[in-house]
Amino acid sequence: MLQKDPLFRRREETPYRPPAAPVPHAAPAPSAGAAAAPDVAGTGKAGEASKLVVGPEVKLKGAEISDCDTLVVEGRVESALDSRVMQIAEKGVFKGAAAIDIAEIRGRFEGELTARKNLVIHATGRVSGKIRYGRIKVEEGAEIAGDVAPIGAPAEAAARPLTPQRSP
Template sequence: MAQPFFGRRDSEPAGLRPGAVSNQANPSSSAQAQTSAARQALDSSAINPVPSTAPGKEPGSKLTVGPNIKLKGVEITDCDTLVVEGTVEATMDSRVIQISELGAFKGSADIDIAEIHGQFDGNLTVREKLVIYATGKVIGKIRYGKLVIEEGGQISGDIQVGSAGTVAPASTSSVNVARPDVQRVA
């Protein structure tokens, strides 16, 4: 059986491994203590397993594009959550997009929930809820189910409520607080 690629190296001294207890006087007792501690951890996890996620929630696939990373010319599929901290130029169909304050997305996105702290430029269809925070800016052809804009958040372009088939024009110059599908957040 092959060793895992990121496994520990046996040639590495015990004192240099993270979490290892160094016992220079008696190296064999150090190894026995580590083996005993590992057995206790395995035994206790078998008796009292700790769930890796909150009960009732399935873990989804998540892609994070970190700061100073540029991802261009791709189609993102089978991704539950896209977190944009860098720059992404792509098309995607997903459940959630989260754009951080310094993040930017350019392209086309069909999603359930959008949380925009940074910039989105392109075609955005949000089936459920679009949230634009104070530092967020959305430009382009925008379709949404519900819209929340924090004071300072910006939205411009061809903006319509509902899916592409059933649309009603929304005001591009200001948020109409009287509309039930638009919430103003102070």
């Protein structure tokens, strides 16, 4: 003869009751070495930042990226971008034109880059093309090539190579 397991019988007798209110999930605290960037995915709520992450195996080509507060490139992007923050991961590649406030480059950027406030090129970063910046930080080991000048510099001064000056 078969006997019913009390555990299963009890479960059938207890009706399911959903939680009264959704439980908010706490965001993990950033690690000490993490960059201070917004960790907000685009939720569409007023006052919140929008963030687009192009993953490691993703290729985005031919689209103009707009209404994006932060772009994180882990894969490959060929596009035009006007945004606040762009972060290119070590294996990330961005080709095209970007006008942004803050650029943090650990991977490759090829094209026309205007970093209105800060441009940071980490040791693994490679930047080439027409580059304009408000302030710049280039770590040892980084590579930068092309037409590089601060925003507002006269075109002829930007194109002129630096030569040592002799004092009279």
